Amino acid sequence: MxxxxxxxxxxxxxxxxxxxxxxxxxxxxxxxxxxxxxxxxxxxxxxxxxxxxxxxxxxxxxxxxxxxxxxxxxxxxxxxxxxxxxxxxxxxxxxxxxxxxxxxxxxxxxxxxxxxxxxxxxxxxxxxxxxxxxxxxxxxxxxxxxxxxxxxxxxxxxxxxxxxxxxxxxxxxxxxxxxxxxxxxxxxxxxxxxxxxRFDGIGFLLFGAAMVLISIALEGLGELRMPHVRVMLLLMGGLACLAAYWLRAARIEAPLFAPSLFLTRTFAVGILGNLFARLGSGALPFLTPLLLQVAMGYSPAEAGMSMIPLALAAMAMKPLARPLIERLGYRNVLTGNTLLLGILIASLALASNELPRAVLLVQLGLIGAVNSLQFTAMNTVTLIDLRDADASSGNGLLSVVVQLAMSLGVATAAALLGGFTSTTGADGVDDLHQAFSLTFLCIGVLSMLAATIFLQLSREDGRSARRTEPVEGEVEG
Missing domain, CATH: 1.20.1250.20 (MFS general substrate transporter like domains)
Structure with missing residues (x-):
């Protein structure tokens, strides 16, 4: 009621x-x-x-x-x-x-x-x-x-x-x-x-400090161009706050996010898979318009319209996600789809004005479809086996990880792009395009590595549950 x-x-x-x-x-x-x-x-x-x-x-x-x-x-x-x-x-x-x-x-x-x-x-x-x-x-x-x-x-x-x-x-x-x-x-x-x-204020501060320090450390390699010593100090400080949070959460009655959530294998695999697989997905909306406008000379309107196939394919894939997951299982879908997503992201390294525009639109459409299946499968497997008592906390942590992973994806992409720009000199369009190509290759490889996380699922994980649609309240982005 x-x-x-x-x-x-x-x-x-x-x-x-x-x-x-x-x-x-x-x-x-x-x-x-x-x-x-x-x-x-x-x-x-x-x-x-x-x-x-x-x-x-x-x-x-x-x-x-x-x-x-x-x-x-x-x-x-x-x-x-x-x-x-x-x-x-x-x-x-x-x-x-x-x-x-x-x-x-x-x-x-x-x-x-x-x-x-x-x-x-x-x-x-x-x-x-x-x-x-x-x-x-x-x-x-x-x-x-x-x-x-x-x-x-x-x-x-x-x-x-x-x-x-x-x-x-x-x-x-x-x-x-x-x-x-x-x-x-x-x-x-x-x-x-x-x-x-009662709200876990201390846990909130520790968890928040960890996210902020780690994010600033990654951004320090890109836009802020911090000295490596300062970056390492921020990174170590963030990891220390994160460790302190989980140690404290294990001994108090009502933590912000309970470590016991990770006793559910599908949740643990889903959260870690979301964190690393979404690095590529988070970087794409930032990198692609920059590639099109800065390196390939597209106008803002042309760059925006070029992204339409990505969104259309994502919508078209939604009805197909459920039968694919039910037929193949979460382990096969997520492992194969993660590898395919990484390959497609890396393939954007080939994008140039010499290639027909139709090829780029097909690439973006395929990425949109694969991304859509990835989001549905990752989000659902994360929550599907949680007890009702843990569902709210698990969904909250998933929402945080989704936003954090996309933020880290942008920071990682910017750091790589800044590093390759400095290495190549980026004095001309060719050097700038090479920096983008190397960045897409690295982001693609990082995304592919997340497949090793999804291999930790068993073939039967998630099959006993009735739901293979995204759980109520989840974020699809």
């Missing part, structure tokens, strides 16, 4: 409110990458060193996701959801007004504060407001914008940059945010948890 009773009007409009918030978030995540070169020119920055704009948002989201449920229970879903939309809209406005890279990164952090709360709290509202018999229908509706956003985001971003300015990729969030904020305040039920739970 739902924890609140909705009137007919609210029950009809509530899924639209959550869907709009999801659309804002997914659109923003895909519209930005096409605009990075234009933003770099306006801000007098190197377009190859703009990854902090992407990483700042992803890392902020990853940091706050573990606290989102507790914050909503403590202060109420209406206030938090309204505040999330307000922060996201304010961050969008500040992004558009930014006059330097530092201002833009700070504005993206504010955006991330809102983005980290919007979808987790929105899913929580749906979970508490509707009977379980309605959840599949409602969740299917509100996650549809998550597929539409990546489809129109790069193209819309390219057209806005080419025919208006990059500022509009943020300004278009404002009217949607105003409409969503008004609807939330008027219609959203104000729900709180039945029991007041």
């Amino acid at each position: 739902p924890s609140v009773l909705l009137d007919a009007r609210t029950a009809r409009l509530l899924p639209w409110i959550v869907a709009i918030a999801f659309f804002m978030q997914t659109l923003d995540g895909t519209i930005l990458n096409t605009a990075l070169p234009s933003m770099a020119r306006d801000l007098a920055e190197d377009p190859l060193r703009m990854q902090s704009v992407v990483i700042a948002y992803m890392l902020t989201v990853a940091l706050l996701i573990p606290a989102s449920g507790w914050i909503a229970d403590r202060f109420g879903t209406r206030k938090i959801f309204f505040g999330a939309i307000l922060l996201f809209s304010l961050g969008s406005l500040l992004c558009a007004l930014s006059q330097s890279l530092g201002m833009l990164v700070a504005a993206r952090v504010i955006q991330g504060l809102g983005g980290a709360l919007m979808m987790p709290v929105g899913r929580l509202v749906v979970l508490r407001a509707y009977p379980r018999t309605e959840l599949v229908r409602i969740m299917s509706f509100i996650t549809l914008p998550g597929l539409v956003g990546p489809l129109i985001g790069p193209t819309l971003g390219g057209w806005l940059v080419e025919f208006a300015s990059w500022h509009w990729i943020f300004l278009i969030n404002l009217p949607v945010g105003l409409l969503g904020g008004y609807a939330v305040w008027k219609l959203l039920p104000d729900m709180r948890g039945a029991l007041r739970t």
